[in-house]
Amino acid sequence: MTNLDDQTILRRKVAHAAANAAQGGPGADRSWRVVLARAARDAMGLGLDVVRLSQSRASLSELLDLPPGGALIAVLEGPADGLGLMAISAPLLAAMTEIQTIGRVSALAPVARKPTRTDASMVAGFIDTALTGLEVALAEEADLLWAGSFRYASFLDDPRPLGLLLEDIAYRVLSAEVSVEGGARLGQILMALPSEGRGTRPRKAANVMADALAGPAFTAGLAVLVEGTNCVLQAVLHRMSQPLSAVMALQVGDVLPLGMASVDRVGFEGLDGQRIAEGRLGQNRGMRAVRLVPHVAPAVAPVLESHDIKDLQRVAVG
Structure with missing residues (x-):
């Protein structure tokens, strides 16, 4: 083989690698598996494994038929006002809410119901953690151009408005079949983003x-x-625990006593539930606001030495 042949083969390899990079390669497909499992673990302490994952392209009309029935549909907002979606199937959504409310995934089949705004708030942290992780994983991948810089914006409990909300363009679709807590529940996570990237080049x-x-x-x-x-802080007036049976029996008009709750003691908590600051509830320019105040440690009863106890006993007897 001559030097000219070697140079020709080398040029072909370089051109082939450049073409793969321009198309995005397998970066998002490969990274999404790891990112989903890590986000479920970090955001809600849920063990999640991706059983099967596929990547495809779909038109808007095709995309509208892809979300599973009863799924929570999160609207994602990205660069240049681009919109996408993430659909979490009903069985998986139930597992995510159960792990955060009762600390485990129930062995019973979830009751069919429409997703609520409360459900959306409970999985928003997971969604943003997964999207941020994907962006970091694709920092050197061509897929960053279309898969990066998206975040949770809002949710829908019905896919029908998507036809009016999303642009009539082509979309890249990542569909993951997942298993949680060692097979306790199976579900699906479907993400669709505009095919033509508008984000940052890798x-x-x-x-x-x-x-x-x-x-x-x-x-x-x-x-x-x-x-x-982005750092999410939650202003918490009071936290309470009740048996699941009592929560399921709640009805409109029921009164829940808040016990020690006070507008002078509003706690700031991170997504992990750890209190990092305290404040006082008030107003600022006609809007609700919280003014940070110094943390007041709870009073601790002094520890009595043995001779102090004996002195108290003498006083009581005398």
Whole structure:
């Protein structure tokens, strides 16, 4: 084989690699498996495994028929006002709410019902964690152009409005069949995003390596990325626990006593439920607001030494 033949083969390999990169390659397909499992674990402590995953393209009319019946449909917002969707099937949605309310996935089949706004708020953290993880995983992949920078925006309990809400364009569809808690429940997660990417182009591996070698520059860049991440805080007036039977029996008009709740003691909690600050409920420019106040540690009863106890006993006897 001559040098000319070697150069021709090399050019073909380079051209083939460039073509694969332009089309996006298998980046999103491969990363979505890992990202879903990690997001379920980190956001809600749920064990999730992807049993089967497929990637395809669909028109808007085809996409409207893909979400499973009774699924919660989350509307995703991305770059350049692009909209997509994520559909979580009813059995999987029930497992996600059960793990956050009773701490486990019930062995009983879930009761068929329409998704609610409460359901959406309980899975919004999982959705954003998964989308953020996918964006990070695709930092050097061509698929970042269409799969990056999407976040949860709102939800629908019926797929019919999607025909008016979404653009009449082609979509890339990632459909994952999943198993939770070792097979306790099976379900489906379907995500569809605009096929023509509008996001950020991926960084080349050479640039990433140069930044890594730069030391302080890499540290500063990482700090900017971390500080730009959305942090969800919840203002909590009071938390209470009740038996599941009592919760299921609640009706309109029932009164739930809040016990020690006070507008002067509103807690700020992260997605993990840990209290990080306290505030006082009030108003600012006609809107509800919370003013942060110093944390007041609960009073702790002093520990009495043995001789103190004996003195108290003498006083009581005397």
